[in-house]
Amino acid sequence: MSAPAPDPVAPVARPAPRLVARTVEIDDPGPLLGLLPPGAEPFSWVRRGEGIVGWGEAARLRTTGPGRFREAERGWRRLLAGAVVRDDVGLRGTGPVAFGSFAFADASSAASSLVVPATVVGHREGRWWLTRTTTGESGPSIGATIPGPVSGAPPQQPDGPPPGTVVFADGAVSSPDWESLVGRAVARVERGELDKVVLARDLLARSSTPVDVRGLLRRLAAAYPATWTFSVDGLVGATPEMLVRTQVRLVASRVLAGTIRRTGDDAHDLALAASLARSSKDLGEHEYAVRSVVEALTPFCAGTNVPESPFVLHLANVMHLATDVTGVLRDDVSSLRLAEALHPSAAVCGTPTAAAAALIDEVEGMDRGRYAGPVGWLDSDGDGEWGIALRCGQVGDDPHEVRLFAGCGIVAGSDPAAELAESAAKFVPMRDALGG
Ligand SMILES: C=C(O[C@H]1C=CC=C(C(=O)O)[C@@H]1O)C(=O)O
Structure with missing residues (x-):
């Protein structure tokens, strides 16, 4: 039967x-x-x-x-x-x-x-x-069993195909419209509704050949050695900003905010770096970001160390004001729990957080997806490294398409045209890596 x-x-x-x-x-x-x-x-x-x-x-x-x-x-x-x-x-x-x-x-x-x-x-x-x-x-x-034996090192792979021809188009908001929405945000900040908001825009890239993420990663790593080159579920980029890293009880965060474009002329760039380090607008914008990180970390820490003034981080496309915050954790807390507590910092959202998030929702005109969210890894002890997903793009379901993102901190006195130019400079790493 x-x-x-x-x-x-x-x-x-x-x-x-x-x-x-x-x-x-x-x-x-x-x-x-x-x-x-x-x-x-x-x-x-x-x-x-x-x-x-x-x-x-x-x-x-x-x-x-x-x-x-x-x-x-x-x-x-x-x-x-x-x-x-x-x-x-x-x-x-x-x-x-x-x-x-x-x-x-x-x-x-x-x-x-x-x-x-x-x-x-x-x-x-x-x-x-x-x-x-x-x-x-x-x-x-x-x-009862462990897989094994684990074989030796995997082999180096040959280079993938060269990048195809790439054309770029406006994303959710055109450049002139973005400039005017930045202008509206500056007015809201100057009216005292909030201190800072970070507004972002997207660009759509279409490649004549399917995008080879491995090639993107290699080109990003070669051109931007001071960044973390990441790829998770089609989100690919080279971020200069470490939201949080933990190692046993030690915690560290690299906070960036305040930007100036590079010119390619070293002497001129050094003078620009010096002017960035003295710019009260950029120092103010940076201070909001540092404060948001320190306030979020403090409840978890027995002590924190916050340098008094930022240094200038030089990347190939831009220079940023940067502060490395460190601390000693009070309890056993995972890097992911800390990333949650730190997100969204004022480097990608604004101050106060709730008002800035509401303004982003109201005016930005797009879903950021995983751009500006935490990206990284964690291990079985909870230790890990979480960057902020910046200077990145999301490869679409159609592998010929990538959506690129860039944002800028807006404070009182921000100039919409200068912010548009800054966002263009922040697209450069991905544009170049795509071959555009
Ligand atoms: C939001 C971005 O950058 C942030 C990180 C560094 C400097 C920034 C700025 O100066 O505006 C932004 O706060 C981005 O690259 O998309």
């Missing part, structure tokens, strides 16, 4: 997936970004050759709305609770890691995600490692 057909409405006991991860030390495999294989979605968090890259997908958590950070963190802890890990290296970022990218706004239609790649290769302080992670159903059999 054949077995009865299963009842289609009966609940199926579905055990949580179980992560099984193994990390081994490997020899120097060459540049991390050269390891990304074609045909697999690349994950990247690399600066000056150090960091982590990944590909393949062992597990994915997708969240939306105001609870997107908490829900992702809970999901990550659930995955780790049943994980079987053998980590022969024991550094920050070894063992299972998740790359993540979070929407800027609570109401965004863009999903936020934490993704555990099947393969991760990392490099830090003269050591290289390889982590392979798989997911199985939980149960005694899989829990």
Whole structure:
């Protein structure tokens, strides 16, 4: 007699997936970004050759709305609770890691995600490692075994295709309209409704060939070595701004706000850097951003260190006022929890936060998606690095299309034409990397 057909409405006991991860030390495999294989979605968090890259997908958590950070963190802890890990290296970022990218706004239609790649290769302080992670159903059999042996370093991959011909078009708001909405925002600031607001615009790039994200990453890393070159779920860029990094109980944040364009003439650029460091408008704009970060970090810290004045960070396209804030954490708190507390800082939203967020909603005319949200990674101890997704683009479902973003801090006295020019300078890294 054949077995009865299963009842289609009966609940199926579905055990949580179980992560099984193994990390081994490997020899120097060459540049991390050269390891990304074609045909697999690349994950990247690399600066000056150090960091982590990944590909393949062992597990994915997708969240939306105001609870997107908490829900992702809970999901990550659930995955780790049943994980079987053998980590022969024991550094920050070894063992299972998740790359993540979070929407800027609570109401965004863009999903936020934490993704555990099947393969991760990392490099830090003269050591290289390889982590392979798989997911199985939980149960005694899989829990008893560690995948292995893990083979040696993955090979360097040949260069991808050269960039195609790229044409750019206005995004949600044309340049003249954006200039006039900046003018309206300046008036609102000068009326005393708020102190600062960061307004952004988008550009649509269309390439004659499918965009090769690996090529974008390599070109961004070569041209902008002081930035973190990231790629998570099609959001690709080179951010100079570190929202939060944790290492055991130490926390650090690089705050940027206040910008001047470079001219390409070194002597002139040095004079411009000096004028940026003295500009009361830029120093004020910067101070709001620093204060927002310090206020958000303070409840978590036994102590913080905030330099009295900013330094000037030189990038190939622009120079920024920059402050490195550091602190000692009071409790065991994850880097993702801190990223949630720090987001959105006044470098991407404004001061006061609620008034600035409301003005952005009212006038910007677009959903920022994951632009200006936290992007980075965390490990099984909760340590990680979360940058702010700036100088970036979102590759579309159609791989010929990329949506680029740039924003500018608006304070009393901001000049709309100068802000438009500044936003154009902030598009340069992605425009150049796309070959445009
Ligand atoms: C919002 C962006 O930059 C922020 C970070 C550094 C300097 C900024 C500024 O000077 O306006 C912005 O606050 C962007 O690049 O899209």
